[in-house]
Amino acid sequence: MEILRNLWRRKVRTILTxxxxxxxxFALTTMGSLAEHFNVLLGGGITYYGGxxxxxxxxxxxxxxxxxxxxxxxxxxxxxNGVRAAGPNVSLTAKPGSVSAVNFGVPDYIMNYDKxxxxxxxFKISLASGSFPSASSRFEVTLGSTFAAExxxxxxxxxxxxxxxxxxxxxxxxxxxxVIGVLGQTLTAPDNGAYVSLHDAQMxxxxxxxxxxxxxxxPYQLITGVVVYGKPGANLDTLATRITAEVSGVxxxxxxxxxxxxxxxxxxxxxxTTAAALLALIIGGxxxxxxxxxSVSERTREIGLKKAIGAKTRNILSEFVAESTVMxxxxxIIGFLLGxxxxxxxxxxxxxGGLFLITPRLTLIALIFAIALGAGxxxxxxxxxxxxxPVTALRAQ
Amino acid sequence: MATIQTLGLSKTYGKGESxxxxxxxVNVTIEQGEFVAIVGRSGSGKTTxxxxxxLLMRPTSGVITLDGIDARTLNDRQRAELRSRHIGFIFQEFxxxxxxxxxxxxxxxxxxxxxxxxxxxxxxxxxxxxxxxxQRARHRPTQMSGGEQQRIAIARSLINEPTLVLGxxxxxxxxxxxxxxxxxxxxxxxxxxxxxxxxxTHDLDLAARTDRVIRLRxxxxxxxxRPSAQAAPQAAA
Numbered sequence: 304m305e306i307l308r309n310l311w312r313r314k315v316r317t318i319l320t321x322x323x324x325x326x327x328x329f330a331l332t333t334m335g336s337l338a339e340h341f342n343v344l345l346g347g348g349i350t351y352y353g354g355x356x357x358x359x360x361x362x363x364x365x366x367x368x369x370x371x372x373x374x375x376x377x378x379x380x381x382x383x384n385g386v387r388a389a390g391p392n393v394s395l396t397a398k399p400g401s402v403s404a405v406n407f408g409v410p411d412y413i414m415n416y417d418k419x420x421x422x423x424x425x426f427k428i429s430l431a432s433g434s435f436p437s438a439s440s441r442f443e444v445t446l447g448s449t450f451a452a453e454x455x456x457x458x459x460x461x462x463x464x465x466x467x468x469x470x471x472x473x474x475x476x477x478x479x480x481x482v483i484g485v486l487g488q489t490l491t492a493p494d495n496g497a498y499v500s501l502h503d504a505q506m507x508x509x510x511x512x513x514x515x516x517x518x519x520x521x522p523y524q525l526i527t528g529v530v531v532y533g534k535p536g537a538n539l540d541t542l543a544t545r546i547t548a549e550v551s552g553v554x555x556x557x558x559x560x561x562x563x564x565x566x567x568x569x570x571x572x573x574x575x576t577t578a579a580a581l582l583a584l585i586i587g588g589x590x591x592x593x594x595x596x597x598s599v600s601e602r603t604r605e606i607g608l609k610k611a612i613g614a615k616t617r618n619i620l621s622e623f624v625a626e627s628t629v630m631x632x633x634x635x636i637i638g639f640l641l642g643x644x645x646x647x648x649x650x651x652x653x654x655x656g657g658l659f660l661i662t663p664r665l666t667l668i669a670l671i672f673a674i675a676l677g678a679g680x681x682x683x684x685x686x687x688x689x690x691x692x693p694v695t696a697l698r699a700q
Numbered sequence: 701m702a703t704i705q706t707l708g709l710s711k712t713y714g715k716g717e718s719x720x721x722x723x724x725x726v727n728v729t730i731e732q733g734e735f736v737a738i739v740g741r742s743g744s745g746k747t748t749x750x751x752x753x754x755l756l757m758r759p760t761s762g763v764i765t766l767d768g769i770d771a772r773t774l775n776d777r778q779r780a781e782l783r784s785r786h787i788g789f790i791f792q793e794f795x796x797x798x799x800x801x802x803x804x805x806x807x808x809x810x811x812x813x814x815x816x817x818x819x820x821x822x823x824x825x826x827x828x829x830x831x832x833x834x835q836r837a838r839h840r841p842t843q844m845s846g847g848e849q850q851r852i853a854i855a856r857s858l859i860n861e862p863t864l865v866l867g868x869x870x871x872x873x874x875x876x877x878x879x880x881x882x883x884x885x886x887x888x889x890x891x892x893x894x895x896x897x898x899x900x901t902h903d904l905d906l907a908a909r910t911d912r913v914i915r916l917r918x919x920x921x922x923x924x925x926r927p928s929a930q931a932a933p934q935a936a937a
Contacts, residue, residue, distance in 0.1 A: 308799035608795040611756055612856075613784020613812035615777050693756045697791070 306622075306629050309598075316594055317630065323590035324634025325641065327583025328673050332642025333659065334579035335668065338572035340490070340660035344409070345565045347426060347491025352561035354425035356531040356543045358389075361554040371508065371525045372553065379550045380529050385537045386546075390420035392528040393504035395511050397450070397497055399475075400468035409492045411450055413464055415504035423532040428493050433458040433484030436500045443503075445484035449494035449656045456482050464497055465507065476510050490660065531555065580672060587634060587673075588680040595627050595684035606688050607696025616689040623685030624678055631677015632670070639669045703864050703896040704730040704753050709762035710919075711748050722748040723759065724919035730912075732863065733894040735887060737907035737927075740916035746900045747868055749916065753898060754787055754866045755779040767863060784813040788857030790899075792869035794849040796841040796856075802828070803837040806855045813860050820859055827855035831885055847878035854882065858889060865889075867899035871906060883909060 310317045358380055360372040374391065381389045397411035416435050421428065436443045444464065446456055456462050463477045480503075486493055499507070502523065509522020533542045539558045546555035599606070606619055643661055650657025709726040712719055722745045730736055738746045751757040752764055755771055764771045767786065774782065783789075788809075796805045806824040810817055828834045831851040833844075841849050850870065857865050865886070871879035883906060890897050899910070907913050908927040915923040 305799060305804075312799060604795060605797055608789075608791070608797075609808075609812070610780065611754070611783065611789050612809045613780050615780045615812070618812055694751050697756075697795070 306626050309602075309626055310630065313594075313598070313601075316597070320590045320594040321630055321634040321637065324583070324587035324631055324673060324676065325638040327579075327585075327587040327676070328635050328638025328669055329642045329645070330579040331576070331583050331672065332639050332661070332665065332669050333645055335576045335665045336642065336646045336659040336661050338576040339662045339665050340658050341572045342569055343490040343660060343662075344492070345569045347489060347493075348565045349562050351424060351426040351492070352565070353558050354532070354539075355420075355423075356533070356539055356546065356555050356558060357392075357561065358529040358531055358546060358550075358553050358555045359527070361547075361552055371512075371520075371527055372529075374524045374526050376550060376553055377526065377529050380531060380546055380553070383542070383546050383549050385533055385542045386531055387534040387537075388419050388423045388532045390417040390423075390530045391415065391501060391526040392417070392420070392530050393501060393508050393526050395465070395504070395508050395527070397464065398466045398468065399511060400470060400472075409495045411453070411466070411495045411497070413497045413499060413504060413507055415501040416445060416498035417501065417530075420530045424530075426489075426491075428489060429487045431485045431487040433482070435484055436498060436503075438500055438502075440483075440500045441503060442478060442480050443483045443499065444480040445486060445498040446482055447486050447494040447496040447498075448488040450497055451482070451485045452656055456485075458482055458485060462497075464499070465511070474514055478507075494656070529553075583638075583672065584676060587631070587676050591627050591630055591677055591680035592683060594630070595623060595681050596687070598626070599623065599684045599688040602688075603691065603696045603699035606691050607693050607699065610691070610693035611697060619689040619691075620682075620685045623688050624681045627681020627685070628674055628678040631673045631675070631680075634677070635670045635673020638673065639666065642669070703732045703734075703767060704728070704898070705763075705765045706749075706752070707763040709749070709752060709764055710760050711745070711752065711757070712760045721919050723752070723762075725762070726916075726919070726921055728914060728921065728924065730896060730898060732896055733890065735890045735897045735911045736899070736914060737910040737912070738898065738900045738914045738916060739902070739904065739907050743918075744916040745919040746916050750866050750868055750898065750900050753864075754789060755783055780812070784809060785860060786863050788860065788862040788865040788895075790850070790853055790857050790865065790867035790870040792872040794841070794846070794853045794873070796849055796852055798841055801838045801840055802833065802844070802852045805841070805852055806859055808856060809860050815860055823861075824855060824859060827858060831855060847874045847882070850874055850878070850882055851885070854885060858895070861893075862895065864896045864898070867897065869901060870899055871901065871903060879903070879906060 360370040362370055377389060377391050380386060392415065394412050394414040397413045431448065433445065435445050444462065451457070454462055460482045461479045462482055464480050465477050467475060467477055480499065488494060505522045505525055508525055508527065509517060509520065512520065531546065533539050543555035543557045547553065609619060646659035646661060650659050706726050706728045709723050710721065711723040712721050714720055726749060738749060740746045748757065752759050755766070766782065769782070771779070797808065800808065803824060806827065807820055810820050825834070828837055833848060833851055836844060836848060844852070850873070871882055874882065886897055889895055901907055910927060912925065913927050914921060
């Protein structure tokens with residue numbers, strides 16, 4: 304209580320100081336929540352891609368938007384020594400031709416639901432409601448949580464896939480799909496997926512091909528990739544090299560390459576959070592130091608009195624550090640709440656669920672950082688106070 | 701046992717040509733339960749002597765013992781410990797903390813001595829009653845007169861039940877009537893509880909109402925005895 308009273312003695316100064324910390328923690332919270340969102344997203348990618356091998360046509364460069372390859376390749380891959388399971392992958396964009404100026408996340412996509420792949424994957428997805436499409440199902444879809452929220456779809460609703468772009472060409476085709484399930488939120492790629500049977504995914508893939516090609520290919524023999532799982536103990540990088548060498552026309556990406564690519568992406572966001580933290584440190588820290596130095600100067604006689612009546616060095620030190628810590632805590636709480644409010648406002652305006660994720664970890668980091676900032680910045684002025692000679696302090700004007 | 705004993709107590713400020721000897725070989729013994737006034741002109745060394753007795757300042761040379769403890773053997777923490785448990789301080793400008801109520805100011809020393817807070821609160825209420833400020837317990841210093849503030853300061857000096865109370869011009873900021881009332885209160889505490897009081901003062905009328913007056917000049921004790929035996933009042937500023 305006395306701490307708050309002391310801080311309130313100089314209202315304007317305290318408010319300005321706390322405002323400095325508020326700004327810093329606000330920046331840390333918003334930047335941090337952005338980083339948390341991407342770290343979860345990338346973490347899911349690391350789990351998924353780190354435990355499997357993505358095999359694509361050797362002319363394509365990755366998983367999403369990969370070029371088509373023959374379904375017969377799947378059998379050849381399954382025969383490679385060290386392969387435990389391999390599942391077909393057919394993926395295509397759910398919003399063809401959509402113009403997205405900036406997309407920080409995974410774009411909405413349509414993919415076949417393959418039980419082999421799901422069962423073997425270290426990245427587990429679960430249903431919030433309904434069921435997954437079976438191999439024989441037609442025009443049925445299970446939506447990722449973000450996909451479902453974006454289009455406000457629930458089990459039993461109908462959604463047209465792919466989503467018709469506003470500037471759709473005359474030959475654009477889409478179909479009504481019955482929503483039979485919605486996935487639980489994963490905060491990563493599956494949230495943006497629409498899962499259909501292999502047959503339906505191949506049909507949609509065929510329809511997405513250029514008109515000149517459609518007549519010449521059988522879409523039900525096309526896949527965009529194969530997901531491979533190795534036998535227990537198998538080195539997946541070695542297995543990827545073996546698949547590329549033994550199966551012609553395909554390229555198996557080493558999991559370690561995928562993982563390091565995700566990690567380097569994560570480093571950017573870690574840098575952003577660190578930069579925000581530094582900003583908080585500089586703005587908040589300096590204002591606390593300044594305020595506490597002034598406070599110590601103004602309260603010299605009080606320090607002298609306390610020392611005279613028996614306060615030890617550590618008593619004075621802890622009293623002043625407690626004051627600066629309270630300023631840090633106040634600034635931390637207000638800055639964090641403002642950050643939460645801001646991210647909530649930004650997320651609520653984003654149909655895909657938003658880019659900001661407040662996690663318990665971020666909450667702890669923001670508050671502990673604010674407290675440590677206040678305490679740390681208060682130590683130097685507090686030491687100055689604690690070391691004062693009582694007689695000199697008592698005689699101060 | 702003597703409460704305070706000084707032997708060859710000296711304190712020098714500054715270095716070289718600017719050296720000032722505030723105390724020069726002071727030998728004084730103050731017994732338990734005495735009520736002593738230290739008088740002298742400005743710069744005679746009386747406040748320095750009080751600071752040394754209160755363990756707020758280390759002498760340049762000489763010995764000072766409190767309740768038989770040689771202060772030279774004590775480190776800063778031990779000196780603070782001794783101050784908090786055995787010495788009460790009263791200052792000319794009261795030095796009450798403006799953010800605290802009267803009751804909180806009185807109880808402040810408990811924070812550092814770690815005494816029984818409940819018992820101290822009862823004592824504080826008793827003091828407030830005694831000095832006629834029971835209704836002012838929740839008032840802040842800015843809501844009180846100088847005399848009332850000094851009464852609170854005296855109560856604060858007594859809260860840890862010290863054996864020694866040191867006052868530096870405790871009546872310097874109050875009018876004569878209030879000074880008389882404050883002195884009366886201190887004398888009663890001295891008589892009833894045996895607490896030793898040593899006060900520095902310019903007021904020779906006030907000094908005349910103590911048990912003993914120690915007169916200082918240029919850091920030396922020039923007289924020490926009962927007030928009636930003291931020389932003319934021109935020694936005081």
